[in-house]
Amino acid sequence: MLKIERSWADAARLYVKKPVLTMLFLGFSAGLPFLLVFSTLSAWLRDYGVSKSAIGFFAWVGLTYSIKVFWAPFVDSIKLPLLFSRLGRRRSWLLAAQLGVAIGLVLMVQLDPRTQLAAIALCAVWVAFSSATQDIALDAFRIESADESVQGAMAASYLLGYRLALMASGAGALYLADIASWQVAYWSMAALMLLAMLATLFASEPALKNTPLRASSALSLAGLKHSFVDPFIDFFQRNGRFALLVLAFVGLYRLSDLIMGIMANPFYLDLGFTKTQIAQVTKVFGIVVTIVGAFVGGIVVARYGVYGPLLIGACSAALANLFFAKLALVGADVSWLYVTISADNFSAGFAQTVFIAYLSGLTNRAYTATQYALFSSLMTLPGKFASGFSGVFVDSFSYQVFFLYAAAMGLPAILLSLILWRRASKLPAS
DSSP: OOOOOOOHHHHGGGGGGGGHHHHHHHHHHHHHHHTTHHHHHHHHHHHHOOOOOOOOOGGGGGGGHGGGGGTTTHHHEEOOHHHHHOOHHHHHHHHHHHHHHHHHHHHHHTTOOTOHHHHHHHHHHHHHHHHHHHHHHHHHHHHHSOOOGHHHHHHHHHHHHHHHHHHIIIIIIHHHHHHOOOOHHHHHHHHHHHHHHHHHSSSSOOOSSSSOOETTOOHHHHIIIIIIHHHHHHHHHGGGGGHHHHHHHHTTTTTHHHHHHHGHHHHHHHHHHOOOIIIIIIIIHHHHHHHHHHHHHHHHHHHHHHHHHHHHHHHHHHHHHHHHHHHHHOSOOHHHHHHHHHHHHHHHHHHHHHHHHHHHHHHHGGGGHHHHHHHHHHHHHHHHHHTTTTHHHHHHSHHHHHHHHHHTTTHHHHHHHHHHHHHHTOOOOO
16 A cells, blocks of 8 residues: 655645546446435335335345446456447446446336335346446546545545435435425436436546456456456455455445445434435535545545544444434434534545545556455445345334444444554555
8 A cells, every 4th residue: 555645735736636527527427326226215115105124125236236346357358349449448338337327217217116116126226237337447447547646536536426426316316206206306317327428428538458358259268267366366465364354344344334324214204304304414415514524535545544544434434323323312303413414424425535545555457447346345245235134123123222233333344444554554665
């Protein structure tokens, strides 16, 4: 991991570099589909009377993001017919994935949750698959577009675009559902994917690395080894006996944050908040706070490196759940909702920026998409799996107990952050 200390002014100036600004628009394209198969979808289902237990199981749609490592080698090494010659390796996959998201949303919007829940689940899986494929290509695009010292700023700019998209697919969708219908909301989100496609068309393709590319009809045994085996061998060779510790850390870092995500909107609705209040506080104000946290995280990483900020992010993510536990006792108090969202979203923006910068530094650019997909899959897999039982947990106990449990799930990440920081302090700067 590169260790660089800049002045505060030099760290802030990274945000006007062209690759950093480009990530703002591509981050929007990555963020738009996510809530439409997650918390916005859960609000739609709850509004139609779907049980909390059934909504909880929809969290498993998010497992698609956690298993993307299995098809990431294809994104890393296969040329898409027609698109590759015009757009290049990364942008061709980005455009194809964005088209898949739009098609899935168009199909989903024509279904009724009361009678076609299984069909909605299938459409949600397709949207998540297309979105995860977009993430594979975009993560590689981001890492290959700038050197390691700029990755903190790249991550922050990406998260700004991502969060603006969450504002559109979260607050925007809730507003539209409140004043019109859920059908209007989802049609509007499908239309916004056209803007994401324009962003891909106008972006600059990063320089092609020395990674062999193959047409889809020419996969040999040697090619399969290079795509599926060599990236993992490379990671374990570079990290030695600490490789498993690093992978455990990657899998557990966001557990406390992800475990409660699917139940957020049902929690707000069950407390008595209106959809408009939820949109204003969690999807507008909350997005702004997250953006602030993300930019602070990017500057701190550029100034001090990643390991100290990783520990701060792990602690703050766990503590934020205690605010939700308090909100469960207070009830539908908008002032306390603002306090809770401030604590949660600032810590989330800060921690995600730092963590993305850390993961970017783990990759070998000969296998960018595959290795980063491994890390980002592990990053979400434990939390997504555990969150599938969140509705059952709440039904069996209470929201307050659930949030205390989510806070406790952050303790392993705090411990591993300390271990990795101590290990990094003994390594020579590179």
